[in-house]
Amino acid sequence: MKFKRPIHCKIYTPIMLRNPQDFFMRVHHYCDHFSDMLPEKCGFWSPLKISFTPEMIESLIPEDRGGAADRLYCQRLKKPRCHVQFSPSSIHGKSHSEEYICAELGQVDQNKLIEYIKETTVKYMADLAIIDANRGKEPDPLIIEGWRDITPITLQLKHWLPDMYWGVVFGKPYVDLFGLNILMSVPAYRVEKLSDHAVYIQLSEFVDDVFEKRDYIDEQREILKQHLGNDAFWSNEKSYVINIDYRVLKGLSEHTEIHIPLQTNYTDVFRVPHFKFISDTYMQAEIAPVNMEEYLSEIKQIGTDDWEVRVSQKWLLRPFDTSVDYDSYGDVEEISFFYKPDGYDLPVDKELFIGAWDHSVQDIQEYAKNILVNLKSAYPQSETKWECIEQSVQEVDGVYVVLLDQIDQQQHNIFRIVSKVLIFPNYVVKLTFMDYWVDRLDVSKEISDPIMDSFKKIGG
Structure with a gap:
């Protein structure tokens, strides 16, 4: 009607x-x-x-x-x-x-x-x-x-x-x-x-x-x-996606669709009630979570038929910005997540980005070395200077893997960026972890290391 x-x-x-x-x-x-x-x-x-x-x-x-x-x-x-x-x-x-x-x-x-x-x-x-x-x-x-x-x-x-x-x-x-x-x-x-x-x-x-x-x-x-x-109430600053289970990488000509499990029913990013539904003879009502820390620690697997990465439900998928025209180089923010802040008024201090692009390079090993150089040059202007924590180029299960982990000691904290790149025969996938406010490096690594370790070729 x-x-x-x-x-x-x-x-x-x-x-x-x-x-x-x-x-x-x-x-x-x-x-x-x-x-x-x-x-x-x-x-x-x-x-x-x-x-x-x-x-x-x-x-x-x-x-x-x-x-x-x-x-x-x-x-x-x-x-x-x-x-x-x-x-x-x-x-x-x-x-x-x-x-x-x-x-x-x-x-x-x-x-x-x-x-x-x-x-x-x-x-x-x-x-x-x-x-x-x-x-x-x-x-x-x-x-x-x-x-x-x-x-x-x-x-x-x-x-x-x-x-x-x-x-x-x-x-x-x-x-x-x-x-x-x-x-x-x-x-x-x-x-x-x-x-x-x-x-x-x-x-x-x-x-x-x-x-x-x-x-x-x-x-x-x-x-x-x-x-x-x-x-x-909903706000754009803390907005995240709750109702889709896939995304498309615009920089790829194939292997474009990424499966992203749906978000948990509650996150407590916003101040909301936990509803107490009432069962009847025909349907058992959901019971709201009691321990939110345990509830949000549930792991969700993101990826395609070729690769995967595992993150907790504390990582929230940002809405897709339809106004951005992504090019073939796999813009770093093509798919982005933010880590649930401890309070609504606190700023987002950790983000994850997934980008991908096609390539037609024959010498993959040399290409991997060049990507490492390009990663270093693409880091933002440092407040002091970028210090390398770890870097590597290695072949793992038939794909080249590039890793770069660097920190910048700023006035009140440490800024950390970790990038890991998987180079397949005709395309590249890049995962970037950004921690804008690091008090202790070991605490930051407790969050990032399991994610980076899980980012790999399927079957690897």
Whole structure:
């Protein structure tokens, strides 16, 4: 369904909602509240062919789910036009169950929607509920991880709050995170305590201010984010990728695709709640990690069919900058990771870069020696002088391997760069480790050495 000016509403509840009785209760709850906005058609996939009436709700269980409830799509084409979706938790109990309403702004009663999300949050102990509308402009491609859609998915909420929404009910996880007093003191148009575990906040009088007063609403978003703490909300500086499992090396003509395992569900780079999902008869809910150090020490293997490198989940993949035109020399920042800082306010002090390029050189040994020379000359200007810790050129399992490890003693710390290059018959892959703030070389090597040792030809 398409809308001229859609208003979006989503409610995130911790119960799995796979149990049919829980599911039926939620659908009836919607119908009781919105008797003037009942769906006309519903179904489990498109096109929707089932004629909807409240009396047939108990029959809305798909035949192939072993008796469990599944996602139900509903639509109404008459005024007030709306699309409604009831979604039990998916992906093995790692997400909220969701109730989503999208309606034509000029046809729906704003206050009725607001009262509905408030009542539903309290009644069903929702973790979060939001109301917002499409912004007047598309998001910058570089911040797609932050502002992907009007309504985020649970995977995003585990890493950050994408933004401050026009209308939001913060449930217990967020009341615990921000503090009830902080939430009640936000400088917003409307702040209402719904319970000891739920607070409703509204940015302005009318939701269509998102269209008519866009600059003002965006300014209010920023004011409230600062009040609650910017460390809870997505920012470009600490942004990382959570939703892809491959990248393409632009400098190569073949062997271009790199497999990158998905990021863990939590990293605590941003200040976020660890959600407590509730299991039911049909689905076991995920249990949030207790020991984050152990949780993030899990190793992920990155690479292609030819080579691999192993890093911990503390290494976070930066978003790909589509504005950069990478050339055939394998720019060092083509694929980059940063090491999780110990605190949000601390700067990123360690990075990893992967670059690659084609070659047609016949004398690989001489080429390897030249690469070592080029690595040295490519180091940035030193504050004192670059001191070589280790360098080598050797053949390992049929490929030449070049290694260079150098440090620069600066005024307050040591700057360290380690580069390792694998030279295959017709292409080169380079891995670079940068440690901008080394207090002790042995501590820096504890992080870098396992990574560099693991960077090798497959089978080597």
